[in-house]
Amino acid sequence: MNADSALVSVEESESLRERDLGLGIDTGGTFTDAALVDASSGAVVAAAKSPTTRHDLAEGIELAIRALPAEALARVGLVSLSTTLATNAIVEGNGAPVCLVLIGYDQELVRRYGLDRLLPVTNVAYVAGGHTSTGTESQPLDENELVRVARANAGSVAAFAVSGFFSVRNPEHELRARDIIAKLTGLPVTCGHELANELDSVLRAATCALNASLVPLLRDLMLSVQRALAALGIEAPLMVVRGDGSLMRVEMALERPVETILSGPAASVVGAQALTGLRDMLACDIGGTTTDLALVRDGLPGLNDKGATVGRWRTLVKAVQTVSRGLGGDSQVSLDRSTGRLSVGPRRAMPLCFLASRHPEVGHDLERMLSAPAQYEPSDLTFFAISRPPAQGSAYSAVERRILAALAARPQPLWRLIKGDPWIGLYLSHPNLLERSGVIIRSTFTPTDALHVLGTFVAWDRQAALDGARLLGLWLGxxxxEAASMVTAEVQRQLLRSFATMLSGGKTAVNEGSPDDVLLDLALNGHDDACDLEVTLRSRLPIVGLGAPAGHFVMPVASLLSAPAELPAHHGVANAVGAISGSVVVRETLELQGLYEASGLVGYMLTGPFPAQRFAEKEPALAEAIARATDLARRHAQAAGAAQVEVKLAIEEQEGTPSLSASEKLYLGTRIVATAVGRPQFAASAVPVAHLEQPC
Known part of the structure; x- marks a missing residue:
C-alpha cells in the first residue's frame, strides 16, 4: 500500500548469487508489483511496489524493478508480465483503428438480426468466399474485392482482422486473405481461426477484431518494457500472462494480445496457489481499485468456457472465472446525508492522506472546512489534482482548459473549482476525458484513510485522514x-456479500434489502436488539487473502465465516508471483466428421487449423487426427516458450440416432483435444531484445 517505490523484502545477497531467478511483474489499477522468485524452489527472494503509471505502463514497471536489489537482477533468467493494457483498452474503447474483413458472411442476415451490434468495429467489409461445416469451399474467395478493400483502408487503419465463415473447419481463405493484405499494406493481420475453434462466427469475428485493435498497443508496451529491462541489465526471455493463467512468449503475445485480457485476476489465482500450496480455496485479491474472487477446486480454477466478457464486448477468449467488483483500498467513500448511508466504490480515488503528504496545502483546505462544516456538503470533500502533464497539442474543450489552469499550481477542492463556474461542476460530475485519460485524478476519503484514522495502517499524512473523518463524522453525528469504522464495516459488508454469492454457487440473492441480505447483515453485525434471530455462516473452503489491504479487510470477513483463513507471506505481491509461477498450456482441437449421402456413411473429414482432409476409413483418419493434434500442441507449446513438454489427449466420440424409434447408433464425429503443458524455458545466458524492433 506504499505508493512510493518500496522494497518489500529481500534475503541475503550471498544466496542471490547462487540462484536462477524469475522476475514476475503485474501492472494493477493502482500499483505495479515486481517479484523475484527462485526458479527451483518457488521461494520469493525479493519484491517491490510502485504506483501504476497508466499513461505509460512501462514507466511504473521500470520503477518497481529498480526498487529490487541490483545484484539479484543479474541472476534473472526469465521475465513474465501480467498487464491491464488489453482489458483497459477494450473497456475504454481505446484500441487502434481496424478494418474487419468477413469472408462468406451473409451481410443481410447479420444486419437483419442485429448481429452487427456484437462487432466492436464499424469498418466492416464483406467479401465472397467461405466454407461449409465439413470444410469444403462454399464459394471461391473474391481476391479482387479483397485487394480493393486492402488498398482502400491501408492509409486509415493500424491493423486488419480477417474472419472466414467456418474457417475453424478450413482456414484456407483466411490464410490467403492474410497473405494478400499483408503484402499490399505491410500492416498486421489477425485471423479468426488462430484465436478460437468455436463455431460462433460472429463472436469469433468480434474476438478477431478486438485482437487486431490491440496489436499496435501491445507492441508499443512490449518495446518499452524490453528497453527498460535492457537498461537495467536484464536480458532474458519475456513472457506474458494469458487470461487463463498460462504463459506465452512475447512474440506470440504480439500476435494474439486479446488472450491477455483478465490476466491480472488469472495471475492472482496462480499466485495464491504458489504461495499457499492449497488445492481448494476461495481466493480474494483486494487491491487499490478492485477486488477479484475466484474458486479453485482440486488445483484448478474455473474457466469461462463460453468466453470472457470485457466491458460491453463478448469474446471467445478462455479466461479464469472470476467475480470482480470496484472495491479496494482506494475506493471513493460517498455520503448520502438524507439517509446517513455511507457507500464505498466503485469509483477509485486517491486517498486524502496520500495527496496531503505530497501537497501540504490540502491539509489547510481541510482545516478551513472543519472551521465551518455547515457551509459544506459531503461532495465538497473531493479534491482534484494533475496526475500527469497534458499531452502537447491536445485539443481540450474550454471547460477542460479552465480546469487544467486551476490545477496547474496545486490540487484544488471541488468547492473552490466550481465557485463561479458551474460548468466545471457539471463536467466533473460525469465520466470525463481528463480523468479517463489520467491527466487529472480525484482524491477523497477512502478505506485507506479509514485505516489511518484507526491506526491499523499508517504510511502517509494521518492528520489529513483524521480531518476527513471528522468532517464525515460531523455530517453523520x-x-x-466511528465514521472510519463505518467505512471499514461497509467494505467488509460488501466482501461478505461477494463471498456468500461465490460460496453458494450464485444462489444467494444479495440485492439490497433482500432476505438474504438481511441475514448477511445479521451475520456481520453479530446481533440486533430488535431481532431474536442469530445467524452464523460457515465456509467449507479455506479463504486466502491477497493484496496489500487483505489483512485489514479479508481476514475479518473470513473469521465471520468460520473459515480456515490464510494470509500468505508476500500476499501484497501475489499477482507478480503468479505471473512468474505459471506454466505454458496450449490446447489444440481437431474434429473428425462423418460424411453421409443417401446411401449412408461414405467417408470422414478431418478439420482443424489446416485444409480439410478426407479419408475413406475411420481408423487411419483417427490415427492422423491424433498424430496431428499431438504435433500441433507440442510445437505450439514450444513456440510459446515451454520446455520438456508433456501432451495429454482427450478423445470424445459423438453419436446419435437416425430417428426416435431407431435402436442403432449413428456416428456423428470425434473431437480430439491435445493439451500440451510445460514449464517456461529459462535462459542460460543473456538474450538480445532487438528482435521486437522489427515490424509485424
Missing part, C-alpha cells in the same frame, strides 16, 4: 473513529 459521529466521531471521526
Amino acid at each position: 459521529k466521531s471521526a473513529e
Whole structure:
C-alpha cells in the first residue's frame, strides 16, 4: 500500500548469487508489483511496489524493478508480465483503428438480426468466399474485392482482422486473405481461426477484431518494457500472462494480445496457489481499485468456457472465472446525508492522506472546512489534482482548459473549482476525458484513510485522514473513529456479500434489502436488539487473502465465516508471483466428421487449423487426427516458450440416432483435444531484445 517505490523484502545477497531467478511483474489499477522468485524452489527472494503509471505502463514497471536489489537482477533468467493494457483498452474503447474483413458472411442476415451490434468495429467489409461445416469451399474467395478493400483502408487503419465463415473447419481463405493484405499494406493481420475453434462466427469475428485493435498497443508496451529491462541489465526471455493463467512468449503475445485480457485476476489465482500450496480455496485479491474472487477446486480454477466478457464486448477468449467488483483500498467513500448511508466504490480515488503528504496545502483546505462544516456538503470533500502533464497539442474543450489552469499550481477542492463556474461542476460530475485519460485524478476519503484514522495502517499524512473523518463524522453525528469504522464495516459488508454469492454457487440473492441480505447483515453485525434471530455462516473452503489491504479487510470477513483463513507471506505481491509461477498450456482441437449421402456413411473429414482432409476409413483418419493434434500442441507449446513438454489427449466420440424409434447408433464425429503443458524455458545466458524492433 506504499505508493512510493518500496522494497518489500529481500534475503541475503550471498544466496542471490547462487540462484536462477524469475522476475514476475503485474501492472494493477493502482500499483505495479515486481517479484523475484527462485526458479527451483518457488521461494520469493525479493519484491517491490510502485504506483501504476497508466499513461505509460512501462514507466511504473521500470520503477518497481529498480526498487529490487541490483545484484539479484543479474541472476534473472526469465521475465513474465501480467498487464491491464488489453482489458483497459477494450473497456475504454481505446484500441487502434481496424478494418474487419468477413469472408462468406451473409451481410443481410447479420444486419437483419442485429448481429452487427456484437462487432466492436464499424469498418466492416464483406467479401465472397467461405466454407461449409465439413470444410469444403462454399464459394471461391473474391481476391479482387479483397485487394480493393486492402488498398482502400491501408492509409486509415493500424491493423486488419480477417474472419472466414467456418474457417475453424478450413482456414484456407483466411490464410490467403492474410497473405494478400499483408503484402499490399505491410500492416498486421489477425485471423479468426488462430484465436478460437468455436463455431460462433460472429463472436469469433468480434474476438478477431478486438485482437487486431490491440496489436499496435501491445507492441508499443512490449518495446518499452524490453528497453527498460535492457537498461537495467536484464536480458532474458519475456513472457506474458494469458487470461487463463498460462504463459506465452512475447512474440506470440504480439500476435494474439486479446488472450491477455483478465490476466491480472488469472495471475492472482496462480499466485495464491504458489504461495499457499492449497488445492481448494476461495481466493480474494483486494487491491487499490478492485477486488477479484475466484474458486479453485482440486488445483484448478474455473474457466469461462463460453468466453470472457470485457466491458460491453463478448469474446471467445478462455479466461479464469472470476467475480470482480470496484472495491479496494482506494475506493471513493460517498455520503448520502438524507439517509446517513455511507457507500464505498466503485469509483477509485486517491486517498486524502496520500495527496496531503505530497501537497501540504490540502491539509489547510481541510482545516478551513472543519472551521465551518455547515457551509459544506459531503461532495465538497473531493479534491482534484494533475496526475500527469497534458499531452502537447491536445485539443481540450474550454471547460477542460479552465480546469487544467486551476490545477496547474496545486490540487484544488471541488468547492473552490466550481465557485463561479458551474460548468466545471457539471463536467466533473460525469465520466470525463481528463480523468479517463489520467491527466487529472480525484482524491477523497477512502478505506485507506479509514485505516489511518484507526491506526491499523499508517504510511502517509494521518492528520489529513483524521480531518476527513471528522468532517464525515460531523455530517453523520459521529466521531471521526466511528465514521472510519463505518467505512471499514461497509467494505467488509460488501466482501461478505461477494463471498456468500461465490460460496453458494450464485444462489444467494444479495440485492439490497433482500432476505438474504438481511441475514448477511445479521451475520456481520453479530446481533440486533430488535431481532431474536442469530445467524452464523460457515465456509467449507479455506479463504486466502491477497493484496496489500487483505489483512485489514479479508481476514475479518473470513473469521465471520468460520473459515480456515490464510494470509500468505508476500500476499501484497501475489499477482507478480503468479505471473512468474505459471506454466505454458496450449490446447489444440481437431474434429473428425462423418460424411453421409443417401446411401449412408461414405467417408470422414478431418478439420482443424489446416485444409480439410478426407479419408475413406475411420481408423487411419483417427490415427492422423491424433498424430496431428499431438504435433500441433507440442510445437505450439514450444513456440510459446515451454520446455520438456508433456501432451495429454482427450478423445470424445459423438453419436446419435437416425430417428426416435431407431435402436442403432449413428456416428456423428470425434473431437480430439491435445493439451500440451510445460514449464517456461529459462535462459542460460543473456538474450538480445532487438528482435521486437522489427515490424509485424
